[in-house]
Amino acid sequence: MPEYQTHEHDVLVIGAGGAGLRAAIEASAGGVSVGLVCKSLLGKAHTVMAEGGIAAALANVDDRDNWKVHFADTMRGGQYVNNWRMAELHAKEAPERVRELEAWGAVFDRTPDGRILQRNFGGHRYPRLAHVGDRTGLELIRTLQDHGIHQGIDVHMECTIVTLLKDGGRVVGAFGYERERGRFKLFRAKAIVLATGGIGRAYKITSNSWEYTGDGHTLAYDAGAELVDMEFVQFHPTGMIWPPSVRGILVTEAVRGEGGVLRNSEGRRFMFDEIPENYRTQTADNEEEGWRYTQGDKSARRPPELLTRDHVSRCIMREVKAGRGSPHGGVFLDIAWIKARIPNGAEHIKKKLPSMYHQFKQLADLDITQEPMEIGPTTHYIMGGVKVDADTQMSSVPGLFAAGECAAGINGANRLGGNSLSDIIVFGKRAGEFAARFAKTAPSAAVDARQIDEAARTALEPFERGTGGEGPYQVQYALQEMMQDLVGIVRTESEMQRALEGLGPLRARANRAGVGGHREYNPGWHAALDLHSLLTVSEAIARSAIERRESRGGHFRDDYPNKDASFGMFNIIVRKGREGRMEVSRAPIPEMPDELKRIIEEMK
């Protein structure tokens, strides 16, 4: 084995968004040495893009709220295939995690009596989202970052992990490269926390940046861990669609929370046309009531624009398919209309939605205080991920933990807006805490030199093929097109089978990918190395989606358009089989304790 730059930590956290930072802070507080690997610079992770807020039943705005309501809302939103224990822990612990952010310097918007303000959001019964205008994610990551830099954590910026190292059954380290010089790095660790976020780059229209290639999902899968719920991908209903270069960029749900409405080309509020049965009693049946809800009237029910994201996305697709879409293939989202209801409305919009105002003004030459926005669904989030123990966040591989988007369970078939920022701090903390505990009792272990040399050799192959090989970006684009067309918002068996057949040739092309130049900060090389993860998660999504022959949450099958109760009894698991083939199986959902069942009944 050649000499690699080697780092030794008790706990290695891979990923430095909200979940990774929170895990690193907690592990460090547990008295162990911690390393934190970021794919980009510290503080640039996708958490900054979260806009609307952090869901936590603080009950500052509506004192009827409590963890039980939040729990029931999360389970209903997830169509009851969630890991109920995670949903319970999340609802119970989120308020404490939010208050802790304030103690670390976060500056949330305030209620008139000086407490943390909370806003309405899709699927949440009461105003529940602690927020800072529409840049809550930035506030969260910056608070954790500014707190974290004083905790003695070793940060490895612009570093990508390509494989986890194992000794027998457990993980003992990770191997990757740093971008600046292109040199390999070897990390020895007693426990590893994956916090790498999502898979959005597997799709063409996405709100995700280049980083979200399913790295954590794939590292875990390759290390023998189980992935669960991979068929559940969330397509956020409101992404920008025009001009083409901004297609997919997120338009926050807070626009609807503040009174924004969806209209088709005929000017009709089509969301009133179809209200799902399990939300009927909670949804306004006229426009006036919906408006009152957004303005804080506690006796009013929510407007249908604030139904869950999966449902809103499908309604938009229905309008577009029926020929009632906007000029560029979406529908209209109108916040400007509230000027008729609120004095000084334009200023009000700018104050409540500053970054949306900014984003449309600069990128689309459109003033949202004057005109409706054109929007359409965009790939946003994956509910599926590494299967973990609810309390400890450990995967099926000893010593390997996961938290945040790359872990699964809390969200079931569909995530509620605002539950991601709370998920990452609740389970980031738990992962860090239990990883530290694991590390304290774990004996040192050897890393396998052969495994490392093999990973290094594979990583350098694109240079041997040079520019004569396949262009890595072209392979990525082809995969994104295929996933968008065949395993997107509306799915059928035959199309998904075609996607599976298409993955083989794409993998062959990825194995021929070549790049020119040298190893120092070479994005083409990085793109080539990311292809393995993208292909792995794409296959996991397609296989899981074929297996679930029903429609539920983020997973909609045109050939099985209804929910099927028998499919509500299990989750779908993928794991790497003996010969390296992906195996799909069904795992029964454990029986929920009576106490939790009662809560769900009471909240119906």
Added chain:
Amino acid sequence: MATATFRIWRGDAQGGKFQDYQTGVSEGMVVLDAVHQIQADQANDLAVRWNCKAGKCGSCSAEVNGDPRLMCMTRLNQLDLAQPVRIEPMRAFPPIRDLVTDVLWNFGAKKSIRRFTPRPPDAPDGTWRMAQVDVERVQEFRKCIECFLCQDVCHVLREHRLFDEFIGPRHLVYAAALEMHPLDTENRARDLKRTHGVGYCNITKCCTNVCPEGITITDNAIIPLKERVIDQLYDPVAKLFRMLRRSP
């Protein structure tokens, strides 16, 4: 499709030169789109940092036709495409490769600022009470996306290279956010004067002019910090008092 020429600096710490690329231009494109197209089709190894592509992460800072900008928020229709569009890395920082610079110094500078230290909680449940009007001034500073364009354009750093004596506008904004935080109890005036070099700023407002978040850096953050330093450390009566107290 119309095309335009992009004159991109290619090189590293040893030096480099501008190279011209032609690429197609369509409606609504931003400079970062053009760079990505060139990277995908003509120069796979063209180095550039980016993440969110929506002006929220502050990764894609560069100099476009000489102006410090976020490439993702610079529309091509704001530029004269009859001429080559010149794109180069931030010049205040050492080049790593092509459009990527070494901004690590910023992370150290931030760490040197005394951390947030809140007063004891106001309520028995461990929470605080703050009025919206009192947090708004800090919220302005907390909009910062750490793109470091203000650092790039600040002549104290860019021309005079006083990286060891001056933390730059970004971190003065950060210090101001802490100093003006309604809960904070720490005093950073002495650090600001001695090690953070707030006195070097001569209020040319270049930083305010380039801030993509529209933070009024000079007027709202730096000048109040200068005032704090003067009030606490240059008041002649207070100075005399300190001298007397120190004398045996």
